[in-house]
Amino acid sequence: MANHKSALKRIRSNNAKRLRNRYYAKTTRNAVRKLRNTSDKAQAQESLPKVVALLDKLAKKNVIHKNKASNLKSKLTRYVNKL
Numbered sequence: 001m002a003n004h005k006s007a008l009k010r011i012r013s014n015n016a017k018r019l020r021n022r023y024y025a026k027t028t029r030n031a032v033r034k035l036r037n038t039s040d041k042a043q044a045q046e047s048l049p050k051v052v053a054l055l056d057k058l059a060k061k062n063v064i065h066k067n068k069a070s071n072l073k074s075k076l077t078r079y080v081n082k083l
Contacts, residue, residue: 021063028054028064035076041083048080 002008031051038044052073059069 021061024054024058024061025063028058032072032076036079039083041080044080044083048076051076 002011028051031047031054035044035047035051038047055064055069055072058064059066
């Protein structure tokens, strides 16, 4: 167990951040999965900017790596254009 007051606070804040990061990462993964399973081009083009924005936000907050966000955006854009 932690011996310092600041360490106890760090444990609490890290736990809150971990839960927040898990929520946003899972939400984004579900959005990516939903976009990949879409076969309707109009619907895919409509949801692509929203998914890209989610990925950019996660990369900005270091929840996922910026290169991973770039790779996902590239693959999703290619998929939507191919439809």
